[in-house]
Amino acid sequence: MTNAIFDDQVIEADTARREVGIGRDQWNRVLRSGDLPVAKIGRRRYVRRSDLRDYIDAQFN
Numbered sequence: 001m002t003n004a005i006f007d008d009q010v011i012e013a014d015t016a017r018r019e020v021g022i023g024r025d026q027w028n029r030v031l032r033s034g035d036l037p038v039a040k041i042g043r044r045r046y047v048r049r050s051d052l053r054d055y056i057d058a059q060f061n
Contacts, residue, residue, distance in 0.1 A: 013038060013045035016052050030055070 017027040031038050031045065036055045039046045 009049045010039070010046045011049060011052075013047050016047050016049075020052070020056065 013027070013031065017024065020027075022030075030036055035058075036047060037051050
């Protein structure tokens with residue numbers, strides 16, 4: 001069971017990258033591909049945890 005509060009939580013893209021455990025070059029390719037929605041505010045990029053989970057799930061299919 002998932003908690004809706006955490007599903008909509010927005011985290012910095014670099015934090016998400018470290019949680020997933022991939023390198024910066026690969027992560028930047030993911031972000032540039034548009035497969036993972038990203039919001040840019042100033043110099044920082046943000047992703048929703050739910051979008052990150054959906055992206056990871058899609059990699060197994």
